[in-house]
Amino acid sequence: MNNLYKVLITTSGIGSRLHKITQHINKALIEVGGKPVLSYILDKYSPDIPLVLTLGYLSDQIKDFMSKYYPDRKVEYALVDRYEGPGTSCGYSILQAERYLQCPFIFHACDTIVFEPIPAPDYNWTGGYINSHIPNDVVEKNFTTHLIKQNKLVQVNPLGAKDYSYIHMGITAVKDYTQFWKSLRKLYKQGIYDAKLTDIHVINEMISRGHEYTSIPFGVWLDTGNPDTLDYTKKYLDKNKD
Secondary structure (H helix, E strand, C coil): CHHHCEEEEECCCCCHHHHHHHCCCCHHHCEECCEEHHHHHHCCCCCCCCEEEEECCCHHHHHHHHHHHCCCCCEEEEECCCCCCCCCCHHHHHHCCHHHCCCCEEEEECCEECCCCCCCCCCCEEEEECCCCCCHHHHHHHCCEEEEECCEEEEEECCCCCCCCEEEEEEEEECCHHHHHHHHHHHHHHCCCHHHCCHHHHHHHHHHCCCCCEEEEECCCEECCCHHHHHHHHHHHHHCCC
């Protein structure tokens, strides 16, 4: 199915949680373990899989990086006109890529590193981290999570949920792309989640409409999206260089 799906990577945000770290560098290009985060992501996908990258904050850095280090990759750029301030969200950025993604696709957040094989979007699934090192109170405060009952993903929990199976980690496969876009457009117009709108809300909307989603467990997940997890990622990669 490789030639029938694409990979969406959102590189348009300002990385506000990283404060001064992203003042002069795009969040996707922060270096960990000797190479940019974006390289870890791109190297997980076969070179023949087309890419869609959203562009906004420091967009020239992304285009220059792709031109220099991945000149043979087929990539389309979705321009995000609003990537800072009111009206911006991960969901809004994803929505700007709709016309490029009229096929099954995988959404891979630009702060998410994994090492295990990533399944194709032959069905709707979303990645869940089998937590092994993050204290429960930290999980409840900082992460959305997966609630699984009878081996089915019931919902992606909001922050603060105590009953959960896995941590939501920012990789979501979309087979039913028509329903995905319909749900995202609906949620954006409603404005319920505003700046917090992201793939988790679309997953929950689709589940509520009878479209099944599966939670795929990953044993290793490195998050570079906030200072604490970025620091952990650097230490992990330094310790596990092989």
